[in-house]
Amino acid sequence: MLCVLLLLPLLRADELTKKLMARVSEEAEAFQRLAPEVLGEETLHQRSLKPAGRFHPRIGNEPQKPVWQERTIVSEYGFTAFSGADSSSLHELRQVTSVDGKKIEDTKKAQQALAKAITASDDGQKKQLLKQFEKYGLLGAVTDYGQALLLFTRRNMERYEFTARGSNSLNGQSVRVFGYRQIDGPEAVTVIEENRNDRVKHLRIEGELWVRSDNFVPVRIIMVATQGEGLDRVKEEASIDYAMSAYGALLPVKTEHHETRAGKVVAENQFTYSNFKKFGASTDITFDK
Numbered sequence: 001m002l003c004v005l006l007l008l009p010l011l012r013a014d015e016l017t018k019k020l021m022a023r024v025s026e027e028a029e030a031f032q033r034l035a036p037e038v039l040g041e042e043t044l045h046q047r048s049l050k051p052a053g054r055f056h057p058r059i060g061n062e063p064q065k066p067v068w069q070e071r072t073i074v075s076e077y078g079f080t081a082f083s084g085a086d087s088s089s090l091h092e093l094r095q096v097t098s099v100d101g102k103k104i105e106d107t108k109k110a111q112q113a114l115a116k117a118i119t120a121s122d123d124g125q126k127k128q129l130l131k132q133f134e135k136y137g138l139l140g141a142v143t144d145y146g147q148a149l150l151l152f153t154r155r156n157m158e159r160y161e162f163t164a165r166g167s168n169s170l171n172g173q174s175v176r177v178f179g180y181r182q183i184d185g186p187e188a189v190t191v192i193e194e195n196r197n198d199r200v201k202h203l204r205i206e207g208e209l210w211v212r213s214d215n216f217v218p219v220r221i222i223m224v225a226t227q228g229e230g231l232d233r234v235k236e237e238a239s240i241d242y243a244m245s246a247y248g249a250l251l252p253v254k255t256e257h258h259e260t261r262a263g264k265v266v267a268e269n270q271f272t273y274s275n276f277k278k279f280g281a282s283t284d285i286t287f288d289k
Contacts, residue, residue, distance in 0.1 A: 023216035025154040030249035035079040040276035042077035048267040146252040159185035174213040181206040
């Protein structure tokens with residue numbers, strides 16, 4: 001009898017994990033089908049430390065204080081795949097409409113341009129939009145968090161180890177919390193260090209999956225990736241919230257990201273996503289209501 005009592009919690013935890021994996025992978029694949037067919041509006045507010053210059057003036061005995069840069073960018077926002085890449089690998093694509101309150105492009109024209117780029121057979125227009133977003137001089141900018149749900153498609157699930165961590169609440173809703181840790185497969189996070197000649201680091205992730213208690217639909221993905229020690233320690237933390245759309249699949253509603261180096265925050269990014277519309281893949285882009 002003692003052995004049975006000890007095994008029951010293990011069996012229960014295993015059943016919960018199987019239910020989690022089945023439902024989350026189902027929602028990930030529904031997102032994968034829908035995402036290339038929708039456009040939304042993204043607002044990014046960023047605070048980031050400007051890189052220190054070579055010259056460091058001192059006033060008296062006071063060291064130079066860190067200089068923070070803040071920026072708000074509004075874009076039409078969608079998802080696309082690049083030719084030659086895995087069709088299941090989606091990337092964020094944006095057409096900027098305003099920067100710090102200054103209008104860059106008309107919203108309707110931006111929607112048309114972005115939709116045509118997403119549906120284009122070649123990558124030329126897509127790469128142009130990526131460069132447009134980069135040119136606004138964002139420091140520590142992050143991309144490709146909106147599709148974090150695709151980390152947990154059916155074929156990717158075996159790359160993670162899951163553990164039940166109890167319950168919590170989100171926006172008044174009861175949720176179950178599961179920890180996960182990447183144990184196999186390619187590193188999920190890429191860090192490009194601008195202050196080190198664009199050195200590239202690939203990091204494995206761990207974090208938490210928050211799912212609704214009643215049906216295991218995911219509502220939040222927390223991602224943490226770390227590398228290095230001491231002054232070289234880099235930590236990337238992101239929290240991505242999802243909600244069910246009018247089109248029967250989850251879409252992102254908010255992302256919060258923090259980057260720390262040597263234990264100090266150097267960049268904060270807050271994304272909000274809204275007004276998603278489904279469009280037809282044709283020359284004359286029309287939106288479903």
